[in-house]
Amino acid sequence: MAETLIFSVPTGEPSFLIFLNRTFLSIKRRLLARILRYQNDAVAHSRIFREVDDSATEKKCELNAGDCLSNDGGNGRHAVFNALDTMLKDSLERLKMMRENLCLVKTGLTIGYACESKYAEDTATIRRLCLDGKLGAAVWLWGKMAQKGVVSDVFTHNHIVNGLCKIGLLDKADLVVREMLEFGPRPNCATYNTLIKGYCAVNGVDRALYLFSTMTYAGILPNRVTCRILVHALCEKGLLMEAKRMLEEVLKDDDEKDIPDLVISTVFMDSYFKDGAIIQALNLWNQMLQNCTKVDVVAYNVLINGFCKSQQMNLAYGYACEMFKKGLLPDAFTYNIIIGALCKEGKISEACYTVGVMSNMGIMPDQITYQIVIRGLCFAGEIVRAKHLLWCMLNNLMVPKPLIWNLIIDLYGRYNDLSNAFFTRDQMLSFGVCPNVFTYNALILAQVKSGNFHGACSLKEEMISKCLFPDVVTYNLLIGAACNIGRLDFALLLHDQMVQRGYEPDLITYTELVRGFCIRGKMKEAEELYAKILKSGLLNDHVPVQILFNKYCKLKEPVIAFNFYQDWLESKKGSLP
Incomplete structure (x- = not known):
């Protein structure tokens, strides 16, 4: 009975211990031991009270009996009556106390089971809310549990830490881990892995390495997952040798350190390809096969992507065929890698054929697939096939992202x-897809190409009305259009607006203004602006010089034209390393 009572209230306040005068502010790991101690104290106290009551009753009975013997007959009868009355009252008091204790025990059992059920329900709700991205509600419920003196388990804390890391609140996640170290529950390796991964995701590798170094001081040993996270982060920063040294340091006490880890080996192979070390990548691949490592589709994808980046499509096709021989079916990533490489090489027909093969293999093209092919078709000027693919997406109930719409709008423009x-x-x-700044820039380009300057300016105003602010490209398009129609004053006004909005004019901006000055015959202003370009260090192509050179040739000033050409050559020499 006592054991049932103890284990029925592992998380809430034990209400049956009525002699407690305070509530628990937090539940520690020694809660069960405390409840056991208080339970034993309650039993001991009840025994003491019972012995005291029994001894007191015996003393009263002896005293009344003595009175009965020492007094006369009349008084003796009253003394006997008083003794019996005292014994009856004491018996009734003990019976009442026993009844109350039984009721309290029954109530304590009910509350204990209810608290246990409530605890499991609350912790499960917190985890579910974290997984659904509703972190605010999860933290609120977590705080309510803490206010009641209930501390959730480490698994629930890990969900909170993971949720904070996903939304970038790493300081809050770090604070939760520090509180776990101080107040409990004790963090485990998964807790540190979650926080380390969060810091690596925001390029905080230094902080991640510091956490890694403090794990052992907290009595927590890193595992292979920790190594994978840190190796990937170091390799992403190009610190390949540091990643190898860290891996050797972590796995030096591992009994399975000679067994290659597929994930870590894949990360190293990808880093070799990014550094252009194809031979080292192939050596690592062969070593993985010799050690009987069971490679997966991800490892093949890294290998195929490396060869595609190196423009060795024959090897990429060869390893794709090897996947089939080993019973591994290429996934959407595999096909997207090959399709992207074909589009970069201008082999649009082969890319479209690969999309057909992908569909026939039962793998539906995704947003990335369509985006790669439509971009390749737009660069090749094949607007009809690009629009056909757009309709294919819509027929497959796949709403294209703004980038795909913008590509087609830009090509029409x-x-x-x-x-x-x-x-x-x-x-x-x-x-239901909202246009963005790039959409309006494509439409403004279309208006400028058709000679509708007022329509282009109206689109700029429409952008501002929809809380979309024009960027440098927008202003450059409008400045160039204003210069084309001889509206140099409006072009300078747009330049001033651009600077007021905090945008820095680039070489295209100054080139358009130089051309505008030359069109209006304002050669002095054109030369001053050209000198400003030279002084700013923006001059890295021949277009501004060519505009001035051609203008002075038309004005029959070949010497001045040649001097501008000489200045441009000198600036090019000065810019060389």
């Missing part, structure tokens, strides 16, 4: 097809 450009924008809106 470059072909001066203003109606189709705006029709595509309207389709974009009808599917």
Whole structure:
């Protein structure tokens, strides 16, 4: 009975111990021991009270009996009556106390089971909220439990830490881990792995390495997952040798250190490919096969991607075929890697054929697949096939992201097809996709190409009305259009607006203004602006010089034109390392 009572209240306040005059502010790991101690104290106290009551009753009975013997007959009868009355009252008091204790025990059992059920429900809710991204509600419930003196387990704390790391609140996550070290529950290796991964995700490798070094002081040994996280972070920063040294240091006491880890080996192989060390990557691959490491699709994807980046498509195709021979089916990442490499080489037809093969293998093209192919088609100028793929996405109930719409709108604008450009924008809106700054820049380019300067300016105002602020590209397009129609004053006004908004004019901005000055015959202003370009160090191509050179040749001033050319050559020499 006592054991049942103890284990029924592992998380709440034991209400049946009525002699406690305070509540627990936090539940420690020694809570069970404290409850056991208080339970034994309660039993001891009840025994003491019972012995005291029994001895007191015996003394009273002896005293009354003595009175009865020492007094006369009449008084003796009253003394006997008093003794019996005292014994009856004491018996009734003991019976009442026993009844109350039984009721309290019953109530304590009920509350204990209810608290246990409530604890499990609350912790499960916190974990579910963290996984669903509702961290605010999870932290609120977690705080409510702490206010009641209930501390959740380490598994629930890990969910809180993970949720904070996902939204970038690493300081808060670090604070939770420090509180766990001070107040409990004790963090485990998963806790540190979560926090280390969070810091690595925001390029805080130094802080991640510091946490790694403090794990052993907290009595927690890093595992292979810790190594994978840190090795990947170090390799991403190009610190390949540091990653190897750290791996050797961590695994020096590991009994399985001679067994290659597939994940870590894959990360190292990817780093070799990024550094252009193809031979080292292949040696590592062969070593993995010789050690009977069971490679997976991810390892093959890294290998195929490395060869595609190195423009060795024959090897990439060869290892893709090897995957089939080993019973590994390529996934969407495998096909996207090959399709992207084909589009970069301008082999659009082969890329489209690969998309067909991908579909026939039962792997549906995703957003990335369509984006790669549509971009390749737009660069190749094949607007009809690009628009066909866009409709394929919509027919497959896949709403394209703004980037895909922008590519097609931009291509229509470059072909001066203003109606189709705006029709595509309207389709974009009808599917619930909001235009962004790049969308408006593509439409402004379409207006400029068609010679509709006022329409381009109206689009800029429309951007501002929708809380989309024009960028450098927007202003450069409008400045160039204003210079083309001889509106140099408006072009300078746009330049001033650009500077007021905090944008720094680039070489294209100054080139358009130089051309505008030359069109209006303001050669002095054009030369001053060119000198400003030279002084700023922005001059890295020949366009501004060519504009001035051609203008002075038309003005029959070849010496001045040649001097500008000489100045440009000198600036190019000074910019060389």
